[in-house]
Amino acid sequence: EAGVVQSPRxxxxxxxxxxxxxxxxxxxxxTLYWYRQNLGQGPELLIRYENEEAVDDSQLPxxxxxxxxxxxxxxxxxxxxxELGDSAVYLCASRDGTLGEKLFFGSGTQLSVL
Amino acid sequence: xxxxxxxxxxxxxxxxxxxxxxxxxxxxxxxYLFWYVQYPNRGLQFxxxxxxxxxxxxxxxxxxxxFNKSQTSFHLKKPSALVSDSALYFCAVRDGGATNKLIFGTxxxxxxxP
Numbered sequence: 001e002a003g004v005v006q007s008p009r010x011x012x013x014x015x016x017x018x019x020x021x022x023x024x025x026x027x028x029x030x031t032l033y034w035y036r037q038n039l040g041q042g043p044e045l046l047i048r049y050e051n052e053e054a055v056d057d058s059q060l061p062x063x064x065x066x067x068x069x070x071x072x073x074x075x076x077x078x079x080x081x082x083e084l085g086d087s088a089v090y091l092c093a094s095r096d097g098t099l100g101e102k103l104f105f106g107s108g109t110q111l112s113v114l
Numbered sequence: 115x116x117x118x119x120x121x122x123x124x125x126x127x128x129x130x131x132x133x134x135x136x137x138x139x140x141x142x143x144x145x146y147l148f149w150y151v152q153y154p155n156r157g158l159q160f161x162x163x164x165x166x167x168x169x170x171x172x173x174x175x176x177x178x179x180x181f182n183k184s185q186t187s188f189h190l191k192k193p194s195a196l197v198s199d200s201a202l203y204f205c206a207v208r209d210g211g212a213t214n215k216l217i218f219g220t221x222x223x224x225x226x227x228p
Contacts, residue, residue, distance in 0.1 A: 101208070106157050
């Protein structure tokens with residue numbers, strides 16, 4: 001069974017440029033999370049989806065960040081425009097709520113904003 | 115508000131010795147507690163969880179954790195450390211009676227010396 005797939009693995013952009021990250025969760029997982037992990041820190045939740053509905057986006061900086069999960073499967077997280085402080089690893093995770101509390105994480109996208 | 119604390123940035127232990135990685139939490143309802151491990155350039159991997167039942171829970175790779183309600187702790191333990199256990203360990207908590215929001219600690223780097 002394929003795990004959570006994220007792309008790209010690395011992204012380097014200049015500040016003020018847009019950037020997008022893509023996540024394909026494990027098939028059948030209805031809950032999808034986007035986390036941001038700064039260097040030396042634990043992951044911080046940005047947004048959580050239950051199917052196609054964003055049920056918790058309280059930590060998402062909505063002035064520049066946006067996300068979508070059309071059809072309740074894969075998801076895209078976008079930053080426009082990017083700032084230097086956005087440099088971090090962006091992690092996607094998914095969960096099958098019927099099988100318990102375990103989250104499955106992708107390998108992440110490491111973003112460097114220059 | 116829920117929170118989790120990992121008081122040690124790094125834990126050093128010799129191979130073959132027992133290890134403990136500390137975690138304390140704060141939630142308003144019943145805690146759902148988790149440990150995840152992160153190897154270099156990899157996504158987080160689930161180790162174990164406590165939802166209800168026995169206070170001592172066993173997980174992957176020989177790890178176990180003990181839930182202590184009076185001390186609001188959930189320390190990760192292993193009787194005999196391996197060099198391959200060297201990684202970054204994250205404790206996480208969810209308030210079982212509230213939202214599905216999983217909060218991570220800042221992580222503890224475990225270094226096992228041969």
